[in-house]
Amino acid sequence: MPTAAVAAPPLIDISRIYAEPAALDLPRGREMAARWPDAEIVPVESHWRIPELHGDEANVRRWVRIKREALVLGIKKTLTVRPNGRSADFIAPSTANGCAMACSYCYVPRRKGYSNPITAFTNIDRIAGAIAKHVHKQGAKPEANQCDxxxxxxxxxxxxxxxxxxxxxxxxxxxxxxxxTFDTAKASFATKFVNRELLEWDPQGRTRVRFSLMPAAMAKLTDIRTTPIPERIAAIDDFVAAGYEVHVNFSPVIIAPGWQEEWRQLFRQLDAGIGPAAKAQLACEVILLTHNAALHEVNLGWHPKAEEVLWQPQLQEPKRSENGAINVRYRMGEKRRYLDQLLAIMAEELPYCRVRYAF
Structure with a gap:
């Protein structure tokens, strides 16, 4: 008798909600809490300081469980729109930080520490108002750039x-x-999770979804709790048909034996998996891996296998990031060579895919 398939646990199944009282006082906070009526509500003074979640090294052992079961509700206090110039012209004030997924190279846990489940901000009206005010102040974009x-x-x-x-x-x-509703601006976000509820929305071409892609074997090792690569590719045509602009992020590019051929195969899978409409509007970002010594130490406590490819001192050098953090990247001369190799393969396999930026 064949063995019955075991259903994968849901990405999110909230049993405990840590909430700033002001966040629960708002309609959006009450709506979110109501989605999980059996969850325990734990009042907290600040979404930044929750000892059970942040800064507790013991949480490494519960990394994934915390991401599935914990939700933090807070108030977004800084509503500044920041210039960017790489993937986007501006970074909008966020409606959340943290993630239910557990990519082993993710930079977000470096800020709050350890598991870092989703913190959702409930003052959505103020966030939306700050964005709208900035868009209207900008007016029309005067000239083209790599963002759009x-x-x-x-x-x-x-x-x-x-x-x-x-x-x-x-x-x-x-x-x-x-x-x-805007004539001069569009939203953009990268994702590793196919949420088909978004197909029921009406973006009217004003939201760019960037599906992050990497070779499937590497994704299986490092992209923990994410949608498998074939399913991400299979979703692209559906999102284009639903009115989204769809780009791809080839990110992160991780250097390991056989990496060039694995990326060639990924490009071929993408080419075979999308139709003419998606190809006609396709563009990409290419981002080589950046890692971090502190995150390396954390990962050794829950996913050491991934560190065999992520942490390679013989290939990497220190780098001070824009936010002042000390990270590691591939050595500068070699990084340029890796990038040129990848772009050459991409030009052969995906000649229609415009590269918006690569670094």
């Missing part, structure tokens, strides 16, 4: 994955609807 030839681009998910955030409430939906 026509529109100002606002990144919505700098410190979270908006597709996963949308499982918790309507914050992301509200912002997609907001950008659908």
């Amino acid at each position: 030839p026509v529109d100002w681009v606002y990144d919505l998910g700098e410190n979270s994955d908006c597709s996963a955030d949308a499982l918790l409430g309507d914050n992301v939906h509200d912002l997609v609807d907001l950008f659908a």
Whole structure:
């Protein structure tokens, strides 16, 4: 008799909600809490300081469980729109930080420490208002750049994955609807999670979804709790048909034996998996791996196998990032060579895919 398949646990199944009282006082906070009526509500003074979640080294052993079962509700106090110039013209004030997924190279846990589940901000009206005010102040974009030839681009998910955030409430939906009303700006977010509820929304071409892709074997090792690569590729045509602009992020590029051929195969899978409409509007970002010594030490406590490819001192050198953190990247001369090799393969396999930026 064949063995019955065991269903995978849900990405999010909240049993404990840590909430700033002011966050629960708002309609969006009450709506989010109501989605998990059996969850224990734990009042906290600040979403930044929760000893059970942040800064407790013992949490390494409960890394994934915390991401599935814990939700933090807070108030977004800083509503500044920041210039970017790489993937987007601007970084919008976030509606969340943290993530339910557990990619082993993710930079977000470096800020709060250890598991870092999703913190959702419930003052969505003020966040949306700050974005709208900034868009109207900018007016029309004067000239094309690598972000977009026509529109100002606002990144919505700098410190979270908006597709996963949308499982918790309507914050992301509200912002997609907001950008659908603009003539001069579009929203943008990267994702590793296929949430087909987004196909029921009406973005009107004003939201760019960037599906992050890497060779499937490497993703299986490092992209923990994410949607498998074939399913991400299979979703692209559906999102284009639903009115989204769809780009891809080839990210991160991790150097390991056979990496060039694995990326060639990925490019071929992508080419075979999308139709003419998706190809006609496709563009990409290419980002080589950046890692961090502190995160390396954390990962050794829960996923040491991934560190065999992520932590390679013989290939890497220190780098001070824009936020002042000391990270490691591939040595500068070699990094340029790796990048040139990858771009050459991509030009052969995906000649229609415009490279917006690569570093």
